[in-house]
Amino acid sequence: MTEEPKQILQGTGKVLKEFSKKKENLVPILQQVQNQLGYIPREAMLEIADYLGIPDMDVYSVVTFYNQFRRNPPGKHSIRVCLGTACHMKGGYIVLDAWKRRLGIEQGGTTPDREFDLDTVACVGCCAMAPVTVVDTEVEGKTSPTRVDGILLSYKLEKEKGSKGKGKGKSKGKAKSKSNG
C-alpha cells in the first residue's frame, strides 16, 4: 500500500503532461486519470487543482457532480444491486442492505482489501428474475440475504484455493457462482 501514493502521483503526472493548464481541460483530465487509475483519488484531485491553478474544492465539486467518476478504488469484483421497478418491488433494498452489512461498506464504497465494490444499478433487463444482483458480469437472480452469504462464500473459497495454488499457474478465476446455491 505504501507504493500507492507514488503510483497515483505518477499516473496523474503522466496524464497532466498531455494537457495545457486550461480550466476547461478539467473533465478530460479527470476522465484520463480514471482510465489510468480506475478511480480518482484525493491526491490526484489535489494535483490536478494545483496544475490548473483552481481551488481543490472546484475539482471535488465536478467529481461529485458526474456519476461517471469514482472516488473509491474499484474492487476486484464489482457488485451491482438492481433497484429498478421490479427489483424494488421484490425487496431490492433488503438485498442492498444485506450486501452493505456483509461487506461492511456503504453504497459506492470498496472493501478495505479491495476485493469488492458495491453500487446500485437502475435496471438490467432481467426483471423476471427480480431481485437481481450483478456480480462482475454474472447476473444473480432471486437474490436474498442468505443468497448474498452464499455468493460471498463462493468467492472466499475461490480465493483460498487461488492462494494455495499460487505458482501452479491459474490463480485468478471467476467463481462459479451458482455452484453454492
Added chain:
Amino acid sequence: MEAITITLNGREVSGHTGMTVLELARESGVDIPTLCHDPCLAPIGACRICLVEDERSGRLSASCVTPIEAGMVINTESPKVQERRTTIIKLMLSSHPDSCLVCDKGNTCELRKIASDIGIGVIDMQRIPQPATIEEVNPFIERDLSKCILCAKCIRADQEMVVEGAIDYINRGFASKPATLNDMPLENSECTFCGTCVAICPTGALMEKQPVYRGTTPTNVSTICPFCGCGCSINLGVRDNRIVRARPGKESTVNHGTLCVRGSYGYDFVHSPERLTSPLMRVNGDFEAVSWEQALDHMSSELNRIKKAHGSNSLAVLGSSRCTNEENYLLQRLARCVLGTNNIDNSSRLYSAASIAGLGAAVGFAGSTNCLDALEQSEVILVIGANLPASAPIVGYAVKRAARYKGAKLLLVDPQQTRLASFAHLWLRPRIGTDVALINGMARFIINEGLLDDEFVTRKTDNFEALTKDLKKYTPKYVEKVTGVPGEDVCRAARLFAEATLASIVYGNGITQHVTGTDSVMALANLAMLTGNIGITGGIFAMQRYCNGQGACDMGTTPDLLPGYQSVDNDAERKRFADRWGTDLPVNPGLTALEVMEQAKDGNVKGICIVGENPVLSFPSPSLVKQALESLDFLVVSDMFLTETAKLANVVLPAASFAEKEGTFTNFEGRVQQLHKVIEPLGDSLPDWEIINRMASSMGNPMPYSSLQEVMDEIQEMVSLYQITDYRDSQTKDIHRAELDRDPLKKRRLYKGQFPSGFGRFSPVHYEPPAEMPKDGYPLTLLVGSILYHSGTGSRSSRSPRLRAFSPEAYVEIGESDAGQVGISDGESVKVISPIGEVNAVAKITDTMPEGMLFMPLSFPSTPVNQLFGITLDPRTKTPALKACAVKLERAEPHG
C-alpha cells in the same frame, strides 16, 4: 454612455447600456425581491425570485441577469410573475424546516420576509426533509444546511470576494449542497472563518456559533475594526449594552462586504471578564481599586515631583498605534506642553518607522501612495515581506481577486510559502535579510535594459545618476550569490514589473522589521520611481500592523516630529504650534521608545506614562524592559487589561475599548475613518482621550478642550494632511464615501505624479549582510510574524474567547528536514534558543518552510517570543530588529 428607456410598471424610466432590469428597477424605487443577488457578487440568476414579465412577448426572465433593451415593457408584479414567485417560494419552504421560532436569523431572514410579503402561510406541498446540522468544533460558524436554499451566495462570496476556494457545491440534484473538500468540517478545510458567508447568507443556514442573543438586535452601529491597519468598517449589533454580533460594513470602500476572522469574531475581548473597571493604585506592593480622583492625584503629585527634582527630560510618554488620532494628538500635547519633554514615541516605532524614514526621504511623505482600489486594478503586483492573508487579510483578498479574476500578475517575494504562493505568477524565495540586494538587482536590470520610464525619471525625480552608478555591482550573478534567487528569475521579475503600465508594490513587516528596513524601503521607492509607478498609476502600499499605526505617526507621537511630520527643530513650525498651544515647546528631539528603556535602566528616565501599549511583550528583550520599568520611580499605565506592563505600574487607569468611544483611525491607505460609540464604557473605564485630558487637569495644566469635537477641529486646523477630513458631521455614516467624492485623499496621493517637494529623490542604498544570519552554534533562522487568528502581541486577541479557543497556544513551524535532523515529531514540545534567550513551543512540522528556517507567531503572551531578540537598532530609525534571529532547536525533554 447611451441612455436606454424602458417602460417599468407603466412608467417610463431610463438607464444606461449594460444595466440590468433589476438595477434599473432598484434605482427607480421599484422593489423586486431577490435571494441570490448581491451587489458584491456577479449575478447568476439562480433563485428565480426576481422574475419579471416582458409584456410585449409575455416572456419571463430573471431581472438580475437581463440587460435592459430599448422598448422593453416590464411588469414586475403581473399575475404570471406572482404565480411563479409564489410557487418557487412554496417549493423552497416545503424543504425548509419549521424552526423559524428558534432560528437566530429572526426578522432578518430574507426567505421569511419574501414569504410574508407574498402572504404564504400554509405550505400545501409534501415536505421533503433536508440534511441536518453539521457537527463542527470550530467556535465561529455553525452550518445548518436544512435551512439552505442553494442560492450559492456563500460559495460565490468564498470564491469571488475572499478567494479562498474552501466551499463549493457537491453532488447533484436533490443531494447537492455547499460543502468543503471531502465534505469535511470547516476547520479541516481551507476556510479562514472570515464570516463573509455568514453575513451574506439570506437564511439561517450559516450563523454564528453560540450566539449570546437570538434574534434581531435593536441597535446596529457601524464603526471601524480595531485590529490591523486595513481599517475595515464593521457593523456591530448591540443589545443591553453588549455587542452581540459583528457584520462587515457593506458600503465601505475598504472592505466591500468582507471581513476576516478577527473582525467578525475577535470583538468579544470587549466583554472579557479581565477588563479593568476601576483605577488601580499600588499600595504596599498590591493593587487596590481606588477612585479616579485618588489615582490622578497620586499620579500628578508623583510626576510633578519627578519633573521638579530631575527635570522634564526625566519623564517619557509612550503612545499607542491602537489609540485614535485625537488621543495621540492629545498625548503628544500632554508630553510637550504639560510634561515639557519630547520623549514621546509610539509602538509603530517597532515595525513601521522604516516606512516613515524611507518613504519620507524618497517620496516626501510617509505612507501608502495610492488607495486599495488602485491596487486591485494593477497589472503587476509585487508583494514583498508581507504575509497578507495573515497580517492584512483585506489587502490579501484584493491581491487575490486581482490575480485570479482581473488578470494581474503577482510577483511574490517571500522565503516562506504563504497562501499567496499559489496565486503567484513568479515566486522568488530570497534568503532572509537580502531584500536590498534583490531589489537593487531588479533596478539595475531595468536601467540597463532601458525599461525605465524616461519621462517620469527626468521630469519628476533627481539624483538618478548617483543611483545608476551605485547599482553597477548588482549584476544578476552577484544577486544570485547573495540572495539565492536564480539570476534569470530576478531579470524576469524586473522585466515583468517594468513593462506593466500599472504596477504596485505591497510591503509589510517582513521589510520594515529588519535592521536594514529603511534601506529596503528606499530601494523599493527607487524601483517604483524608476518605472513611474508611484501615485496615480500603481503605487507603494505600506502595511500597518495596528489600526492606527499611520495616524499615531501623523499626529506627531514621535520624539522628533510634531503633528504632520514637522521636525521639532524647525523653528517656524515649532512656533506655530507653540502659539496655538500658548506655551513654549521643547527644542531638542527626544528619546525613541527603545532609548527610553535604556535610559530608564541607567536611571536617567524616572517616570513613564504608557497609554494603550504593552512594551514588556512588544519590545525586544522583555527581561531588560521589565528591569527598566521596575527601576522607575513612577509608572502610570492606561489600558483595558492588566497587561504584563500594567502589572509593573504604580497606577493603572482603566481605558475604554474601541467600541466605547468616538474618534478617528487612519488606515494604511491614509484614509481617515470615524469610530462610533457602540456601547457605554464598562464600569468606571473612560476613553483614553478623556483620561489624558483629566491627567493634564490634575497636573495643574488643563488643556482647553471641552469635547472631542474641539480636538478634531484643532487637528484639522493644525495638520495639513487632515484638513480635507470633514468629520464635523458625525451623522454622516458613510464618511469615507463622502470623503472620496470630495477628492480627499489628494494630499496623500501623488496625483499626476506630483511629489510634495516637487521631485522624488533616488537614494542609493547598499546591501549589508544581515546581523541575524545563522552563526556558530545557532544554525537556524527564526522568522517571527503575525498570524490570522491573533493580532499584535495578543493582549486583546488572547482575551477573545473564540479566537483563543481556536488558536490557544504558541507553536513553532519547522520544515520536515530540519525536524528530522533534530529528531522532533509533530506536536512535541521544543525549546527555541537564541544567544539572548529561549522559549518553549509546540512543534508544527510543515512542508511550507524552507530548510534552515523556523517560524513563530508573536501573539501569545504566555510565550513571549521577543525574549529571543537582543536590542539591535536600525541606525536611522532606531527600530529594533524583530523579524528574524539566529536560533537553535532542542527537544524540551531529552529522549527516554
